[in-house]
Amino acid sequence: MKITAIVQARMGSSRLPGKVLLDLGGETVLARVVRRLLRARLLDDVMVATTDSAADDAIAGECERVAVSFFRGSEDDVLDRYWKAAKVCQADAVVRITSDCPLIDPQVVDEAISAFRDRSVDYASNTIVRTYPGGLDTEVFSRAALERAWVEAGKSYEREHVTPYFYEHPELFRIASVCSRTDCSRFRWTLDTAEDLQLIRKIYSSFGNQDSFGWQEALALMERKPELGNLNSHISQKSLHGV
Numbered sequence: 001m002k003i004t005a006i007v008q009a010r011m012g013s014s015r016l017p018g019k020v021l022l023d024l025g026g027e028t029v030l031a032r033v034v035r036r037l038l039r040a041r042l043l044d045d046v047m048v049a050t051t052d053s054a055a056d057d058a059i060a061g062e063c064e065r066v067a068v069s070f071f072r073g074s075e076d077d078v079l080d081r082y083w084k085a086a087k088v089c090q091a092d093a094v095v096r097i098t099s100d101c102p103l104i105d106p107q108v109v110d111e112a113i114s115a116f117r118d119r120s121v122d123y124a125s126n127t128i129v130r131t132y133p134g135g136l137d138t139e140v141f142s143r144a145a146l147e148r149a150w151v152e153a154g155k156s157y158e159r160e161h162v163t164p165y166f167y168e169h170p171e172l173f174r175i176a177s178v179c180s181r182t183d184c185s186r187f188r189w190t191l192d193t194a195e196d197l198q199l200i201r202k203i204y205s206s207f208g209n210q211d212s213f214g215w216q217e218a219l220a221l222m223e224r225k226p227e228l229g230n231l232n233s234h235i236s237q238k239s240l241h242g243v
Helices: 029-037 054-065 078-089 106-118 143-152 156-161 194-206 215-224 226-231
Strands: 003-008 045-051 069-073 093-098 123-125 139-142 175-177
Touching: 003 029, 003 078, 029 045, 029 054, 029 106, 045 054, 045 078, 054 069, 069 078, 078 093, 078 143, 078 156, 093 106, 093 143, 106 123, 106 139, 139 143, 194 215, 194 226, 215 226
Parallel strands: 003 045, 003 093, 045 069, 123 175
Antiparallel strands: 093 139, 123 139
């Protein structure tokens, strides 16, 4: 079984335009995401799925710079973008990652993949019941399930956000929820605002601007320095990602 992480990325963002190519300790946010994913033991491949809009030529250029494969497709129909990207890379299963998660953790990704494989499900996710910090969101689904959603999902939000058709139709798909041992969902490590960027830059700086630290180390930092959490604790979390 070939398991590929497909990272959705585009320059457009209502709250922080161009966020995925912003500097994060000497590298772009997108490069950090890709390089962290490459450390996941159970992943066979990583691909970036961006749009065919001219505005996203910059993302294609960054993918070439960091030597990661990329696919360009629909800007609004992200489900279609994922389906076509999965076909191009010949993935049997897809790990959906959004490019605004520069603290994505390879161990968490491996745990989600293990749940997907060991429980023989169509869809495994750590977002159904949120116990991980926001920004570690990992969803794994089979290519067959993706194809069914691509064919059957007709609502605009189902097309834009890729996975609602899975978790809103448990009668159609075998679903597994992946949870951490303790509830850490109060922490926000996703990049959507200037305040988020300030926090994430401070986290990276605390680890010498290397991206080899894990989420547990970042958690320990936040617990030692609770003032860090105040930087973005007032920001409301979007319910769905549409990067």
